[in-house]
Amino acid sequence: MAIITLTTDFGQKDHFVGAIKGTILSNLPEIDIVDISHKISPFHIQECAYILKNVYSAFPKGTVHIIGVDSELSPENEHLVVQVDGHFFVGANNGVMSLIASEVEPEKIMEINIPQTEVSSFAELHVFVPVACHIARGGKLEVIGRPFDGLKILKEFQPRITNDGQSIVGNIIYIDNYGNVITNIQKSLFEAYRNGRDFEIIARTNKIKAIHNTYNGIINFNLGKPQRKGPGDALALFNSAGFVELAIYKSDLNSVGGASTLLGLNYRDTVTINFL
Structure with missing residues (x-):
């Protein structure tokens, strides 16, 4: 059974996490949804990457990981799918992806390009969920995006x-x-x-x-x-x-x-x- 994980800085008070889960289940009733964390410090890229980097390999290959941190679309913050070590990370080009992939070369990097997608402040719901469900169904990345070579690189602190x-x-x-x-x-x-x-x-x-x-x-x-x-x-x-x-x-x-x-x-x- 396919798995979609959620990692966000939404906290537990608001409706955001519930709306994401409800929409996923409406599209894929049999999917397993796993909360990794919703208590990432707001916009804290390094904290998000540390948690995901140390947990993703515990999941089966093919797992789709939605990253809901600093995800609003802009010319400098594209929406991406990055395939790393058999896992799929759906999020924004804000540095999280490069930190996760700092020791493992990505297999594919695709910029999400879905026609008629609603532009809003809730990209996790309107963009990342449809993409994650497509991947979880076994869909090809080429259907929802195009190859991308501008991955934003953030360097981890080195001792x-x-x-x-x-x-x-x-x-x-x-x-x-x-x-x-x-x-x-x-x-x-x-x-x-x-x-x-x-x-x-x-x-x-x-x-x-x-x-x-x-x-x-x-x-x-x-x-x-x-x-x-x-x-x-x-x-x-x-x-x-x-x-x-x-x-x-x-x-x-x-x-x-x-x-x-x-x-x-x-x-x-x-x-x-x-x-x-």
Whole structure:
């Protein structure tokens, strides 16, 4: 059965998500619709790309992904279908597509060109849904578009190696629902330069000297509860996407706070790993 996923910055209050789903189901009653997220920060291209890049491969090839972020049509924001790794991404030419395809060459890039399509502020409903349904039915991309070679390229932040290999300087690229901050420093890069050395992670005035593979890796269960680290303590780990992440154990951004608030860290802030 075909699958269409939805990723938007619409939130849950308004009618937009419901209208999209209802229209899809009216056209394809047997389709599976999967919500990836509707809580992307408004117009946050990098956040949208980070989420999609780390989730799309979990779906079967042939899945159609509607991207509802910064989608209003303009001469500088064309509507596209990009086929990557057997998946179809339907959205605007705002940089999300290039970030998703930064490590995998697109198989096809088509500019959507549907005659008599209504021009409106709700492109997700009036353009992306008909295109996604066409693809989900097995329709050819050439029917709904023409080849396109002007994909807007956005470069991801790249960590830098400094001090003759003694330091890795990265940036925060994503803040999750718990307030945990994800850097662009991958485990593979860290291991390539560590060479068995001790290290310290510096983020503003905070220093962390260990990286775990799980959140509760911070706890020494051989110690009694009063003596060991636990909720409220800062830690670093390699997250499930393979990046260095800074977290507060069992944090709650809506009450006690998370790493972003308690450590004073924001999107694009610098995080440095020094090898000792």
